[in-house]
Amino acid sequence: MPRGAFSDARSRVAQEIPRLRGVLLVGGEGWDDAELPGAVERAVPQVHWRTPDADHPVEVLLATADVVVTHAGQNALADVAAFGVPAVVVPQERPFDEQADMARALDDAGIARGLTLGATADEVAAGIREVLAGDDERSTGRAWARWCVDGAVDRAADVIEAAARGGVADLAAGTDADDLGGAVRGSRHGIDDVARAGVAERGVREAGGAARGVVEGGSGWPAATGAEAPALGDGTLQ
Numbered sequence: 001m002p003r004g005a006f007s008d009a010r011s012r013v014a015q016e017i018p019r020l021r022g023v024l025l026v027g028g029e030g031w032d033d034a035e036l037p038g039a040v041e042r043a044v045p046q047v048h049w050r051t052p053d054a055d056h057p058v059e060v061l062l063a064t065a066d067v068v069v070t071h072a073g074q075n076a077l078a079d080v081a082a083f084g085v086p087a088v089v090v091p092q093e094r095p096f097d098e099q100a101d102m103a104r105a106l107d108d109a110g111i112a113r114g115l116t117l118g119a120t121a122d123e124v125a126a127g128i129r130e131v132l133a134g135d136d137e138r139s140t141g142r143a144w145a146r147w148c149v150d151g152a153v154d155r156a157a158d159v160i161e162a163a164a165r166g167g168v169a170d171l172a173a174g175t176d177a178d179d180l181g182g183a184v185r186g187s188r189h190g191i192d193d194v195a196r197a198g199v200a201e202r203g204v205r206e207a208g209g210a211a212r213g214v215v216e217g218g219s220g221w222p223a224a225t226g227a228e229a230p231a232l233g234d235g236t237l238q
Contacts (some may be wrong), residue, residue, distance in 0.1 A: 019134070020232070022047040023061045025070035032092050032118075039121030040069060044128050059083075067131055069124060072099035072106075072114070078152070080112075084141040087112040088127040090119050111143040122229065 022044070031037060040175045041049045047067065052058035062068065062083040070076045074092040082086050089112045102118045107114030113127040130139075137143035148155070154197035 015175045019048040020046060020066040021061075021064055022049045022128075023058075023065045023068040023070075024049055024051045025058070025068060025080070026051060027071045027073055027076060027092070029092070031071070031090075036090070036121055036124070037069075043125035044120050047128070047132075068127055069128065070173050072102040074102075077102070077106075077147075081144040081147040084144045086131045086141045088124060088131060089114045090124055091115065091117050092119060093164070109143075109146070110138050111147060112138060132226050 024040070026037065037049075037051070043086075048054055050061050052061055056081060062079060062085055065083075065085045068080055068085045069086045070080055070089055072089050077089070087106075089103040089106055091103040091114070093099075097117075103112075103114030103116070105114070106112040113131050115123055115127055119127075132139070148214055
């Protein structure tokens with residue numbers, strides 16, 4: 001066999017084997033280590049990696065992905081959970097270590113492979129291989145069903161009410177519904193605002209007031225924000 005013929009044949013075969021599809025969710029603030037995504041792509045070449053952009057919407061990529069590497073922001077995780085994609089969660093530096101805690105919780109629950117702050121490309125690559133090689137709920141994505149995306153707004157309101165029993169209702173009882181709506185409008189749109197609106201609405205109802213300023217639209221997004229519900233994966237992953 002001529003020199004190089006074997007390697008050429010191997011390259012042709014490799015090109016004909018369907019590659020796994022992977023998604024890298026970067027988030028609005030980018031990665032703490034800007035070189036990490038590229039290093040991960042090089043470390044796991046058997047996966048064809050994509051990053052959402054104008055030509056490749058996140059919902060389309062997630063719908064066909066075999067694995068996703070994502071930060072631990074709530075919005076990104078909600079998208080991943082909605083599509084049930086096996087995931088490696090790489091937390092980024094955020095106030096109060098919220099992403100580190102989230103990644104640890106997901107890993108402990110067996111929902112996703114959660115790493116620690118400062119994870120290296122080799123550690124991320126090892127997590128990807130672990131997820132792809134497994135056949136349990138985490139590796140198939142079925143474990144995301146336990147994340148329970150549906151009804152999250154009401155459950156968030158329940159948790160907040162339990163943590164501040166009576167406090168929110170007392171505040172709502174002394175606040176006009178329109179003022180409550182204004183407070184929601186003035187806040188940054190996100191899951192925290194949705195939960196806050198849900199709690200405030202309940203407080204107004206309990207106080208016997210009309211919750212004109214805090215009502216939920218058909219999608220669960222509070223109409224009081226004055227904005228339409230963001231489309232899934234609209235590029236505003238936090």
